[in-house]
Amino acid sequence: MIVIGISGYIQTEWIALEHGEVLQHVYTKGIVPFLQSRREISRIVRLELPSFFFENKIKQVFFYGIACNVPENKQLIESALVAHFKSPIYVDHIMLGSARAVFQDEPGITCVINTSSATCLYDGETITKFGFNGGYILGDVGSSSELARLFISDIIKGFVPKKLAEEYKKHFDTNLSGLIGTLYNGPAFEALDETAKFLFEHSDNDYMSQLIKTNFENFINGNLGNYDELKNKKIRVVGDFAYRFKEILLKAMNEKKIEVDKIIGSAMDGLQEYHINHPIY
Numbered sequence: 391m392i393v394i395g396i397s398g399y400i401q402t403e404w405i406a407l408e409h410g411e412v413l414q415h416v417y418t419k420g421i422v423p424f425l426q427s428r429r430e431i432s433r434i435v436r437l438e439l440p441s442f443f444f445e446n447k448i449k450q451v452f453f454y455g456i457a458c459n460v461p462e463n464k465q466l467i468e469s470a471l472v473a474h475f476k477s478p479i480y481v482d483h484i485m486l487g488s489a490r491a492v493f494q495d496e497p498g499i500t501c502v503i504n505t506s507s508a509t510c511l512y513d514g515e516t517i518t519k520f521g522f523n524g525g526y527i528l529g530d531v532g533s534s535s536e537l538a539r540l541f542i543s544d545i546i547k548g549f550v551p552k553k554l555a556e557e558y559k560k561h562f563d564t565n566l567s568g569l570i571g572t573l574y575n576g577p578a579f580e581a582l583d584e585t586a587k588f589l590f591e592h593s594d595n596d597y598m599s600q601l602i603k604t605n606f607e608n609f610i611n612g613n614l615g616n617y618d619e620l621k622n623k624k625i626r627v628v629g630d631f632a633y634r635f636k637e638i639l640l641k642a643m644n645e646k647k648i649e650v651d652k653i654i655g656s657a658m659d660g661l662q663e664y665h666i667n668h669p670i671y
Contacts, residue, residue: 391448392669393475394661396487397421397455398505399535400583402434403658406443410666414442415658422456423463431470439474448477450670454487454661456506459520485510486517491660492626492652494667499617503606503639504629505583507533509613511623521613532609534631538585540601551597561588590634602635606642614648626652 391408399420406414418438421431451471457463464481471479489500489512497514501507507530509521530536544550545558562584592598614620625648632639633655643650654660 391446392665393443393448393451394658394665395421395451395453395455396484396657396661397453398484399456400505400580402455403656404439404443405658405662406446406448407662407665412662414440416440421453421467423460423466424457428466428470431467432473435471435474444474448475450478450480451475452480452661452665454482454484454657456484459483459486459517483517485520486512487661488628488657489517490664491657492628492654493624494660494664496624498624498626499614499619501609501613501625501627501632502629503532503609503627503632505533505535505586505631506530507536507609507613507629509617511617511619519617521616531612532606533629534586534589535582536608537589537602537605537631538582540605541589542582542585544601551595554592554595554597557592558585558588586631593635599638603638603642606635606639607646610642610646610648614646620648625650626654628654628657630655 391406391413393404393406395402395404397403397420399422402418402421404414404416404418405412416439419434421434423431426434453467453471455463455467458467458481467481468479471481485500485502485508488502489498489510492498492500493512493514495514497512499509499511501509510517511519541550545555550558589598593602614625617623627633627639627650633653636653639653640650
């Protein structure tokens with residue numbers, strides 16, 4: 391049996407896999423090494439994963455997470471996981487996991503557009519170029535966090551249509567100073583995620599459709615414009631946010647004459663296939 395985990399800011403998706411069959415598929419809180427200590431990560435694993443994961447023999451654990459291309463972050467995750475799984479631990483960046491999921495052994499450009507966003511150039515084995523957005527504070531352009539930030543900025547400036555603004559304020563029982571305090575006193579990404587969920591439920595009006603499209607256009611201009619290889623490589627997208635609004639995303643891409651041949655909500659199915667074909671490192 392092997393275990394695969396892939397984590398963003400909000401949640402970590404886990405599967406236990408044996409002979410091509412998924413035995414367990416669960417979600418825990420997000421694991422982010424530069425925001426959490428080894429003890430905090432260990433606590434999430436111990437308390438939120440079912441006992442099944444610790445009661446069965448595991449050949450290897452594969453974990454893909456934010457900022458896990460940095461050696462000290464890798465070591466932090468490895469030390470937290472090995473104490474529970476007592477098996478070899480492989481840790482790498484979420485972008486490599488996403489690239490493997492959509493391309494397997496093919497080269498191409500991977501875009502992640504979910505609660506955070508980033509891009510990378512993948513040669514079929516490793517990542518040869520990263521395109522980061524700087525996280526939710528500096529602006530994860532194109533992501534649901536950035537959509538929430540754009541919306542809150544419009545709320546503050548009075549640009550949101552009155553009915554939607556009133557519904558938002560009623561839903562969150564908030565005022566201007568309370569809203570700003572929540573974001574600046576943190577954790578901001580959780581507050582942005584709650585706002586994004588609200589916006590998903592109110593996405594069927596012209597203001598929201600245009601805001602989503604503008605957000606995607608900012609992603610295209612700010613991220614994909616950095617790739618000279620754009621016309622010669624396949625482009626594929628991973629992320630529930632991108633998949634939820636794929637028609638708007640594809641329209642924005644088409645207007646820039648960029649062809650996207652695949653958009654998937656989660657990387658897990660592709661990672662499952664990848665690790666069945668590449669069993670143990």
